[in-house]
Amino acid sequence: MREVERFPLPQLxxxxxxxxxxxxxPAIITPMTPSGEVDEDAFRQVMEYNIQAGVHGFWAAxxxxxxxxxxxxxxxxxxxxxADQNQGRTNVIMxxxxxxxxxxxxxxxxxxxxxxxxxxxxxxxxxxxxxxxVIEYYKTVGAxxxxxxxxxxLPQATGVEITVELMTALQNEVPQLVGVKHSAFDFNNxxxxxxxxxxxxxxxxRLMLPALTVGAAGCVDGPPCLAxxxxxxxxxxxxxxxxxRAEAAQSRANEIMDVVVxxxxxxxxxxxxxxxxxxxxxxxxxxxxxxxxxxxxxVVEALHRLGLMDKVA
Numbered sequence: 358m359r360e361v362e363r364f365p366l367p368q369l370x371x372x373x374x375x376x377x378x379x380x381x382x383p384a385i386i387t388p389m390t391p392s393g394e395v396d397e398d399a400f401r402q403v404m405e406y407n408i409q410a411g412v413h414g415f416w417a418a419x420x421x422x423x424x425x426x427x428x429x430x431x432x433x434x435x436x437x438x439x440a441d442q443n444q445g446r447t448n449v450i451m452x453x454x455x456x457x458x459x460x461x462x463x464x465x466x467x468x469x470x471x472x473x474x475x476x477x478x479x480x481x482x483x484x485x486x487x488x489x490x491v492i493e494y495y496k497t498v499g500a501x502x503x504x505x506x507x508x509x510x511l512p513q514a515t516g517v518e519i520t521v522e523l524m525t526a527l528q529n530e531v532p533q534l535v536g537v538k539h540s541a542f543d544f545n546n547x548x549x550x551x552x553x554x555x556x557x558x559x560x561x562x563r564l565m566l567p568a569l570t571v572g573a574a575g576c577v578d579g580p581p582c583l584a585x586x587x588x589x590x591x592x593x594x595x596x597x598x599x600x601x602r603a604e605a606a607q608s609r610a611n612e613i614m615d616v617v618v619x620x621x622x623x624x625x626x627x628x629x630x631x632x633x634x635x636x637x638x639x640x641x642x643x644x645x646x647x648x649x650x651x652x653x654x655x656v657v658e659a660l661h662r663l664g665l666m667d668k669v670a
Contacts (some may be wrong), residue, residue, distance in 0.1 A: 377575040378448060378505070378536055378556045380413030381565075382585055383582035384421040386627050388436060389639030395431050396579045400441045401638050403582060408632055413575065413592075414448035415439060416477065416538065420511065421579030421626065424452045426642040429460065440472035450577075454478030458494045460470075461488050462501040469502035477507035477538065482515040492530050505558050506533040511540045511560070515581035521549050528553060535602070538577045548572050562588065563614050566607040569595050579622070583629050584665055585612050609663075616645035616659040624648030629656045633665055 385407070388399035398432045404415065418424035418435045427435070432453070451473040458481070465476050478498050480491045499506045508527065512518035518541055519527070525532055539547055540560030544567075550557045551572030559568035562578035564631035565588060569575070583590040583641045587610040593601035615624050623641040628648045632640035640647035648656070 373489075378414070379583060380412075381588040382414040382416050382448070382450065382558060382575055382577045382580055383407055383412055384416040384419045384577055384579045385439075385582045385583060385640060386579065386630055387418060387427065388421045388627065388631075388637070389642065391637070391639065393642065394588050395427070396435055396637070397657070398640060399435060399631075399638055400435065400438055402636055403630055403638070404439060404442050404632060405587045408443070408446055409587040411593075412447060412581070412585050414450060415473070416577045417449055417473070419452045419477065419509065419538075419577070420514065420540075421582075421623075423451070423623075423642055423645065424454070426645070429467070432464060432472060436471035436473055445474075448475060449463055449473040450475040450477050452477050452509065453482070453498065454509060454632075456481065458497050461498045465501040465504070469504050470596040473504070475505040475507060475535070475577040476502065477508040477509050478590075479511055479515050480519070482517065485516055485646065488526065489548070491517060491523065492518075492526055494529045495527055495534070498572050499531045504533065505535040506531065507535065507556075507558075508537045509540070510537055510546075513542075514538075514551045517591070520547060521553075524553065525548060525596075528555070536574070540559055544568075544571075563607075563611050565591050565610070566595060578614075579616050579626050580610075580613050581624060582615070583633060584610070584669045598628060612663055613665075616656070616657065618631045619657075620652045620655050621646065621648055625652055625656055629647075629660060632657050633660055 368610035390396045417439045436451045439523045452467040453476045455461040475485040510519040535557030538560045548571040556574040558577040559573050562580050588605035621643040624647045627638040
């Protein structure tokens with residue numbers, strides 16, 4: 358693995374105070390070089406931009422970060438770069454989930470050695486072992502480190518739903534469990550999980566504000582890494598009980614969501630982040646498709662239309 362210098366940190370104008378597992382946690386992209394390799398330098402630049410915008414953490418190498426399309430070595434490189442760039446200023450939650458329990462546990466050990474603040478994992482996918490198998494999987498992954506563990510509830514991709522009943526069992530059996538990224542369609546469970554003392558992050562950037570009102574701790578999604586300031590404003594306005602400002606910020610954030618989703622998501626998000634920061638972020642890894650020339654042009658047009666191209670220092 359090649360040695361990479363840490364991307365130079367700009368002079369901070371204010372002290373950054375890190376709340377614990379709450380607020381805006383972008384699911385950060387994994388930039389790629391033209392040859393399809395992980396681009397650590399670009400990753401650091403995207404991360405630093407988000408830190409300076411006031412985000413509270415990162416969901417590294419999750420779905421948006423293409424974790425399951427990366428090798429274990431590449432995931433470790435992301436964990437190492439993220440921890441090194443972060444320097445404890447926010448909470449890096451590193452995804453370690455895998456098709457096998459052994460591989461997920463090894464990924465967890467590697468992430469802990471890299472210095473991240475927490476780990477997260479989708480449940481076993483393809484092989485769907487039932488609730489008991491899911492519990493044993495999370496017990497093993499959790500026990501691999503002493504880091505806090507987040508469950509990633511993404512049934513539309515994994516085929517496994519973390520229900521209230523299963524979450525109750527996990528809470529009883531996995532002492533490292535502290536939270537969940539809830540990307541399932543049942544919005545009610547945000548409320549129900551929060552009543553259990555679970556830190557719940559909605560996985561839908563459109564729903565950050567309504568999720569906060571029913572007990573969510575914050576939001577984890579990909580588009581916030583493109584325009585973090587909008588979601589940070591939702592958080593700051595909501596915590597200040599300025600609901601009018603929070604609603605306005607959420608409305609603007611939803612415009613970003615609409616653009617990215619309508620233009621293909623993975624390719625569009627990478628193209629948008631690259632255009633806004635003036636860096637190369639590459640294409641998604643297959644089977645995710647790259648943005649077409651028309652989609653890339655649509656991204657740039659939308660960024661100008663939404664006033665986002667003149668707000669990057």
